[in-house]
Amino acid sequence: xxxxxxxxxxxxxxxxxxxxxxxxxxxxxxxxxxxxxxxxxxxxxxxxxxxxxxxxxxxxxxxxxxxxxxx
Numbered sequence: 159x160x161x162x163x164x165x166x167x168x169x170x171x172x173x174x175x176x177x178x179x180x181x182x183x184x185x186x187x188x189x190x191x192x193x194x195x196x197x198x199x200x201x202x203x204x205x206x207x208x209x210x211x212x213x214x215x216x217x218x219x220x221x222x223x224x225x226x227x228x229x
């Protein structure tokens with residue numbers, strides 16, 4: 159089950175990279191000085207990406223753990 163560990167690791171890394179993107183995007187959106195409506199719309203989009211990144215990261219970590227248990 160070594161392949162499951164590597165796939166899980168790749169998914170976890172992709173999720174962490176996306177989480178880093180969300181952090182940078184949220185900080186830049188706050189510093190942009192946008193009106194409240196535009197800022198809210200941009201942050202809602204970032205939150206959606208953040209939830210997807212968390213899902214991918216969690217699935218990756220679950221794959222790693224499952225691969226370790228089955229190995």
